[in-house]
Amino acid sequence: MNHSKPLTFIIVGSGWRSLFYARIAKKYPEVFELKYMLCRTQEKADRMAAEHNIPTTTSIEACEEASPDFVVIAASKNSLCQETMKWARKGFAVLCETPAACTLEELKELWDLTKHGAKIQIAEQYHRYPSMAAGLEAVKSGKLHEPYAVRLSMAHDYHGVSLIRRMLQPQAPQNLRLEWLSGEQYAFPVTETDSRYGDITDGRVKESSRSVITMRFAGGKMAFYDFDGILYHSYIRSRHVNVQGRDGEWNDTLLRYVDDDYQPKRQQLTPFLNPRYSCLETADLKAQSRQWQPFFPMSEEEDEYAIATMMLDMGEYVETGKEVYPMAEALEDAYVFLLMQEAVRSPGTRIIAQEMPWHC
Numbered sequence: 305m306n307h308s309k310p311l312t313f314i315i316v317g318s319g320w321r322s323l324f325y326a327r328i329a330k331k332y333p334e335v336f337e338l339k340y341m342l343c344r345t346q347e348k349a350d351r352m353a354a355e356h357n358i359p360t361t362t363s364i365e366a367c368e369e370a371s372p373d374f375v376v377i378a379a380s381k382n383s384l385c386q387e388t389m390k391w392a393r394k395g396f397a398v399l400c401e402t403p404a405a406c407t408l409e410e411l412k413e414l415w416d417l418t419k420h421g422a423k424i425q426i427a428e429q430y431h432r433y434p435s436m437a438a439g440l441e442a443v444k445s446g447k448l449h450e451p452y453a454v455r456l457s458m459a460h461d462y463h464g465v466s467l468i469r470r471m472l473q474p475q476a477p478q479n480l481r482l483e484w485l486s487g488e489q490y491a492f493p494v495t496e497t498d499s500r501y502g503d504i505t506d507g508r509v510k511e512s513s514r515s516v517i518t519m520r521f522a523g524g525k526m527a528f529y530d531f532d533g534i535l536y537h538s539y540i541r542s543r544h545v546n547v548q549g550r551d552g553e554w555n556d557t558l559l560r561y562v563d564d565d566y567q568p569k570r571q572q573l574t575p576f577l578n579p580r581y582s583c584l585e586t587a588d589l590k591a592q593s594r595q596w597q598p599f600f601p602m603s604e605e606e607d608e609y610a611i612a613t614m615m616l617d618m619g620e621y622v623e624t625g626k627e628v629y630p631m632a633e634a635l636e637d638a639y640v641f642l643l644m645q646e647a648v649r650s651p652g653t654r655i656i657a658q659e660m661p662w663h664c
């Protein structure tokens with residue numbers, strides 16, 4: 305995709321997640337231009353500007369006058385939806401951090417707003433990680449035949465739901481409907497070794513919460529979700545994925561299947577870099593892809609690349625309406641997460657999914 309000038313955007317919010325977007329603008333100045341980061345207080349605005357060398361403001365009017373191509377909402381989770389709807393009602397195209405909303409009422413309100421012309425997209429990026437895209441492309445190619453079971457210890461909550469749907473029904477994930485789920489939550493001790501802010505080497509131990517949830521989808525397809533938040537930041541816990549179909553399975557970075565002559569084959573997967581986003585490929589990303597080891601680092605480099613591809617696609621969304629991540633999928637991700645929360649509050653209870661307005 306070619307743009308004669310950089311896509312302009314503002315960031316609403318100044319937390320940890322907002323800095324990903326700021327770094328992306330610095331990394332790709334020919335593609336993106338950050339007009340402002342909107343902060344709540346002047347003290348925070350001054351600090352963010354000084355520490356990260358980015359334009360900041362506390363003025364909503366200044367942000368509006370900048371006429372950005374789109375607005376990134378990276379506020380706190382509980383205020384994401386309201387901020388998204390506020391900026392969408394002003395007439396701006398919005399790319400909102402996940403989840404789309406935290407209540408069923410807000411999810412329905414978002415759907416109604418988009419049906420009346422609001423331009424809103426949700427930044428669900430995990431399927432865009434090159435390491436994830438490799439397996440998803442293999443499943444989409446039909447090497448497993450029709451996938452029917454997923455075991456996922458990879459991504460939390462709505463992110464996990466998004467991956468599961470795309471693994472089970474790669475051609476039309478938005479049409480795969482949950483029938484029911486049940487689950488339970490456990491707590492186990494684990495020594496901390498890593499964090500968002502660097503290594504931990506003092507031997508501290510935490511009680512880490514682990515959710516184990518069984519999901520049944522239309523047509524009998526099944527998913528077994530097993531996730532502990534420490535998986536994102538630990539040198540002694542690993543992430544895993546297993547997708548099975550009649551003719552094979554995708555297991556972490558290895559694909560096993562039978563060919564047209566029913567001979568067993570093994571293929572080591574390597575990260576998939578979509579040529580559509582070649583302008584976003586950094587030297588570090590290319591090196592990481594070439595030297596990929598058989599495990600999932602889910603690195604910051606991959607994360608920023610995945611988000612940047614969504615930001616790039618926002619340009620086309622603004623021009624043509626082609627969705628970056630279908631709103632029906634984003635709302636379903638958040639809805640199923642609400643059901644997951646209900647399931648762990650009522651261990652062993654089968655939670656039945658209900659028909660939603662975005663089901664079509």
